[in-house]
Amino acid sequence: MTIENPSRDEIGEILRKKKTIAVVGLSDDPTRTSYMVSEAMQRSGYEIIPVNPKAEVILGMKAYNSLSEIDKHIDIVNVFRRSEFVYDITKEAIEIGADVLWTQLGVIDEKAFELAKEQGMIVIMDRCIKVEHALTK
Structure with missing residues (x-):
């Protein structure tokens, strides 16, 4: 099976409409890629919700232990x-009713892709959300 992401135009439409992003694995270390990408998205107007059980606050936002602890609708789960x-993150994203499952560069799981698609989620894998945002402005 091959992962087939939405087209660049479709990704642009997703990023124009979906503004609440739960970032699973968001580090509180400003030198880490997850921090830099999430900070850039936050500066671009997205609400970033950190999911990291080892931190209390990241980018000025309360950090959650898991997706299931978040008490609002999540548009995009960025992994x-x-x-x-x-x-396992995909199963949790489905349980909370997230719209989009997005994994960063180098992060691919075909079984998770199939599961999310079967449940009606939009799935984007092996793409950097910050790069896609810049390319689709």
């Missing part, structure tokens, strides 16, 4: 974890 964690 900054290794591929072996994606399937």
Whole structure:
């Protein structure tokens, strides 16, 4: 099976409409890619909700232990974890009713892709949300 992401135009439309992003694996270390990408998205007007059980506040926002603790609708679950964690994160994203599952560069799980698609989610894998945002402005 091959991962087939939405077209660049479709990704642009997603990023214009979906503004609440839960970032699973968002580090509180400003030198980490997850922090820099999320900070850039926050500066671009997106609401960033950190999911990191080892932190209390990241980018000025309360950090949550898991997606299920967040008490509002999540448009995009952006995953900054290794591929072996994606399937369980996908199950949690489905449980909370998130619209989009997005994994960062190098993060691919075909079973998670299929599961999310079967549940009606939009799935984008192996793409940097910050780069896609810049390309679709």
